[in-house]
Amino acid sequence: MSLPPEFSLIARHFLPLAGEGALALSDDAAVLDMPAGQLVLAADAMVANVHFLPEDPPETIGRKLLRVNLSDLAAMGAKPLGYLMTVALPKGTTPEWLDAFAAGLALDQAGYGLSVLGGDTVSTPGPLTLSLTILGTVPPGQALLRRGARAGDEIWVSGTIGDGALGLRAARGTLADDGFLAGRYRLPQPRVALGQALRGVARAAMDVSDGLVQDCGHLCRLAGCGATIEAGAVPLSPGARAALQADPALLPLILSGGDDYELLFAAAPADAGRVAEAGRAASTPVTRIGLFTDDGADVRVLDPNGSEMSLPKGGWSHF
């Protein structure tokens, strides 16, 4: 009996990505020996024209979703273990597109040390829609949580902020770019090593996906405190700095645009040296950008002159 196209598609494109426990993607489920520690689990979905551009290089589309999920693991201080992915493909998706899509995933599997454990491939009359569930592990009780910041703690971020939101404009051709910003939009850098290095150092952590200011608000709400961010201290890439010099009105987008996938975390001032050490150990820049406060305010952002900035409410939600 001949097998329908789904089977040959899986055999050609996804079987080479399958890891131990995946049972060659030919059983009803994967079976994994229980690893040590606690299990960390996250899931994210991406839809063409909502979360990425259909004309984005296929090599980057699956990788972006994998990296967004890896960023969730990083925010918890977890070590990647594996993932399951479902793919709803529009009619006319070519084997060549799928080859490139899978090749991108293979690169990141090697780079981040995880493999595919299972999934599902279906057709859709709508846009390409991807969903990914990631599994990781942390030593018992050592997961970094969003709750736990205290007034007086310092606010830190990894890497640079604003590249993702600026990069979306660059990818759409509405912002000048030498390719750096669009690349940051298409392929965020999940801070997996830094997250693990911050276990026992950061008091609270999350990844910046909705926008720096909004996400800082999440940490505040869970901690019952406020925050003051100094806009001038927020680390910018050379590309973002150039864009901001050309158009100072881009600052709110940088601070609230989201898609950064950098770590935002709280640490006691006395632990600043340990934070810097974690950054060095993970080869990841870390920058102090403000303080958690108990002045009754929400998140305040001070411009380089010390005046409070007015920013759009609620970030740029995809929903």
Next chain:
Amino acid sequence: MSLPPEFSLIARHFLPLAGEGALALSDDAAVLDMPAGQLVLAADAMVANVHFLPEDPPETIGRKLLRVNLSDLAAMGAKPLGYLMTVALPKGTTPEWLDAFAAGLALDQAGYGLSVLGGDTVSTPGPLTLSLTILGTVPPGQALLRRGARAGDEIWVSGTIGDGALGLRAARGTLADDGFLAGRYRLPQPRVALGQALRGVARAAMDVSDGLVQDCGHLCRLAGCGATIEAGAVPLSPGARAALQADPALLPLILSGGDDYELLFAAAPADAGRVAEAGRAASTPVTRIGLFTDDGADVRVLDPNGSEMSLPKGGWSHF
């Protein structure tokens, strides 16, 4: 700062479904204590107009996906632990629709003993698209696998075959039905208790999703043997029996139409009593429908007169 609609949507509809370890769906990931045994993982996606009808009752749509995934756990002999779900919602999805969607999930969470651990809610310009990753556990080394059938083993199925494929026609209004068949299409009965009872009894197992004949072919390929199924022995519900009496040409659809979510498994003839005992323990009917063979043939289906039937190749793949 006000929160965007995604947050209130999650709080209203999905937070009540969240289980231990889900961190109130307000962190970057769930953190679970490692359960005993091995971890069993599966993922499936469903798209409106491909896997369900947009006008299906919202109570059944999420439950169907959950049950399809529970059926994968059942096929492995695994005990449900939890799930993550991503939902891509078309514009205009109402809170009332989501209320009913979540209420259906809540019923099955209670019935099957699991809870939601995480997920993602996004908007889509396309059809409603759902993806679900399920987690379960098995005692080490006891997972039921698809490989392992041997020539001479008996072929068994649980429940009744054909209701799903007939039920799709009934739900579309092209087949007379008192509601039973459409109900079986909308809400399959994953054989979770039976799967666990068959550990150490069945030599190979899977769930019937692509169609009985095609899925039996999967077991054969992995075992390097053939199979003979007696069509007259295949258990039918009263609804399927009535439909077949009215139109005998429906038999191929019953045998190859899929969406059954019954267990198909191999057991040594000497273990027939243990299989029957497992069925009783799980309150689930089990029926012998044929034999695995070494006559060099693929899956042969004999009609009630003992003549080999000709069936469409490859089942009715969704892809």
